[in-house]
Amino acid sequence: MARDSRVDDYIAQSAEPLRPLLEQLRDMAHRALPEAEEAIKWSVPHFTVRGKNVAGMSAFKAHCAFGIHGDAMSRRFIRVTSEADMPREAELTALLREAADRILGGRPAGTARAQRKPRPEIPMPAEFAAMLAAVPGAQATFERFAPSHRRDYLAWITDAKTAATREKRMAQAAEWIAEGKTRNWKYEKPLKSS
Numbered sequence: 001m002a003r004d005s006r007v008d009d010y011i012a013q014s015a016e017p018l019r020p021l022l023e024q025l026r027d028m029a030h031r032a033l034p035e036a037e038e039a040i041k042w043s044v045p046h047f048t049v050r051g052k053n054v055a056g057m058s059a060f061k062a063h064c065a066f067g068i069h070g071d072a073m074s075r076r077f078i079r080v081t082s083e084a085d086m087p088r089e090a091e092l093t094a095l096l097r098e099a100a101d102r103i104l105g106g107r108p109a110g111t112a113r114a115q116r117k118p119r120p121e122i123p124m125p126a127e128f129a130a131m132l133a134a135v136p137g138a139q140a141t142f143e144r145f146a147p148s149h150r151r152d153y154l155a156w157i158t159d160a161k162t163a164a165t166r167e168k169r170m171a172q173a174a175e176w177i178a179e180g181k182t183r184n185w186k187y188e189k190p191l192k193s194s
Contacts, residue, residue, distance in 0.1 A: 003030075004038035007045040014059035021080050025057050025066050032093035033100060047096075054100045068095050070103040121147070122154035127167075131174045138178040145182070152183035 011022045029036065029047050036047040036054060046056040053069045063081040078087050132138045142150060153173050160166035176185065 002037060004040065004045075006040045007038050010040065010045055010059070014064070015061060017082075018059050018064045021064050021083070021086065022057060022059060024086060025064070025080070028087075028089050028092050029055060029057075029066075029096065031089070032096040036100075049100050049104060052103045054103060055096060066092075068099045070099045119147075119151065122151055122158060124154060125157065125166075125170075128154075128157055128170045128173070131170050132177065135174045135178045138174050141180055142177050145177075149182045153177070156183055 007026065011019055011026070014022055026045070033047060033049060033054060036049050039046050039048050041053065041056065044056055044058040047054050055066065055068050057064060057066045063079055066078040066080065066087075068076055068078075078092075080086055132142055142153075145153075157166060157169050157173060160169055173183075176183075182188065
């Protein structure tokens with residue numbers, strides 16, 4: 001990997017105690033990513049692979065930071081104030097290789113996130129089912145709605161405190177559903193026709 005003279009200048013302009021730390025981080029990055037190139041982006045040194053940012057380092061008054069792009073937020077920044085804070089080379093190499101593979105593979109950060117459990121269906125009241133069946137087209141439209149839209153209507157109806165409110169909401173819902181409207185149709189932006 002070619003070293004950029006601008007990175008040399010950046011390190012030379014840093015505070016005296018940080019210079020050896022920045023050089024050490026730089027050398028570790030070179031060993032971890034031999035194919036990487038150096039660049040100055042956002043006024044700080046970065047390591048890029050095929051034009052994509054993999055990591056960057058920056059110097060402050062009393063510490064330096066090494067940031068890994070495309071990584072989960074919990075491990076993204078490493079703060080180094082002294083030799084004792086320096087990350088182990090094997091650990092940093094693994095993080096850099098993982099980030100480079102993820103960035104070059106086009107996978108977003110945090111892809112190992114747990115899958116969301118589907119929400120349980122709200123049971124349809126028998127009176128509402130009868131009301132939908134009585135209005136032409138309402139039942140078929142309701143069944144075509146996304147689960148979230150069906151859940152919105154059913155929650156709105158079942159959350160009514162009094163029977164009168166419940167009846168009023170069921171009648172209103174049946175009318176809107178027959179027109180193909182979702183529960184919060186008033187607040188949705190109309191689609192532009194081309």
